[in-house]
Amino acid sequence: MAQDRSDRLLDLLTDGQDEFVERWIRTVTSSLAGRLTPAEVQQDLTGLYQALLAAVRHGGTATRSEEYGEVRSLLSEMSRNRARQGFTPTETAINLFALxxxxxxxIAGTGDMTPYLQFSRMLDDLGLHTIEVHAKAREEIIAGQAEQLLELSTPVVKLWDGIVAVPLVGTLDSARTQVVMEKLLQSLLDQNATHAIVDITGVPSVDTQVAQHLLKTVVAARMMGAECTISGIRPQIAQTIVALGIEFGDITTKATLADALRHALHSIDRTAAAAGIGGVA
Incomplete structure (x- = not known):
């Protein structure tokens, strides 16, 4: 009986193939409000319909079977593309459910709804797969964008020969501290720098956790042989640090980035004078 129903479904899908695909393309294109061209939709849906026919022919409506591997693969590719193009999970699932x-x-004209019910359940199952892949793709895209923003928000700039600076803006958390460390240490190596300035003018507030992150960054720079200065210590920040009892020890702190640069230049001059060579002009 089940085989007979699958055969009827297959006959229906095969006999009306051209008409079904054409109407499917029109329906999906209309639902996307022009965000994809008919040619783009046709490229996705024509191959998907062919894969569905082959799967029904060899595997019936058991969507978890190996016969539906190509269908799931095509749906996964389409879902990832839609996610990258900015479509919602609902808009993506409609691509399939429009069928x-x-x-x-x-089917209504045949008086037998069994093939339709079979196909409907099959599409529901495949629709869940589509939504799951889309959600995972969106998570990957968001994670990648967050990582890119993190990289952009922690630049390391060369201020002078031997002097680099990290101007921090916003909150400093563990993940960002790690990025700051990596970029600063690599810059110290690439620039052969001996002085590093961590500027916190753009950091809205400093608490114990932020202070610990700053100290970790300074210690990492010192291990590379660089003298490290923290600049941007505004009056409010200074009062907060004192109130919290935070100790920066022997770490040099300055009110502004200009003060920190001046300190670093003088330090280079002293080092050059001690070595008997010319200092900073």
Missing amino acids: KEVLEPA
Whole structure:
């Protein structure tokens, strides 16, 4: 009985293939409000319909079977593309579910709803797969964008020969501290720098956790042989640090980035004078 129903479904899908695909493309293109061209939609749906036919022919409506491997693969690719193009999970699932709307009139005329119910359940199952892949793709995209923003928000700039600076803006957390360390240490190596300035003018507040992150960054720079200065210590920040009892020890702190640069230049001059060579002009 089940095989007979699958055969009827297959016959229906095969006999009306060209008409179904054409109407499916029109329905999906209309639902996307021009965000994809008919040619782009046709490229996705034509191959998907062919894969569905082959899967029903060899595997019936058991969507978890190996016969549906190509269908799931095509749906996964389409879902990832839609996620990158900015479509919502609902808009992506409609690409598949619109086929129900296309098939309903044809099946209603036969007086037998069994093939339609079979196909509807099959599309529901495949629709869940589509939504899951889309959600995962969106998570990957968001994570990648967050990482890129983190990289952009922690630049290391060369201020002078031998002097680099990290102007921090916003909150300093563990993840960002790690990025700051990595970029600063690599810059010290690439620039052969002996002085590093960590400027916190753009950091809205300093608490115990932020202070610990700053100290870790300074210690990491010192291990590379660089003298490290923290600049941007505004009056409010200074009062907060004192109130919290935070100790920066022997770490040099300055009110402004200009003060920190001046300190670093003088330090280079002293080092050069001690070595008997010319200092900073």
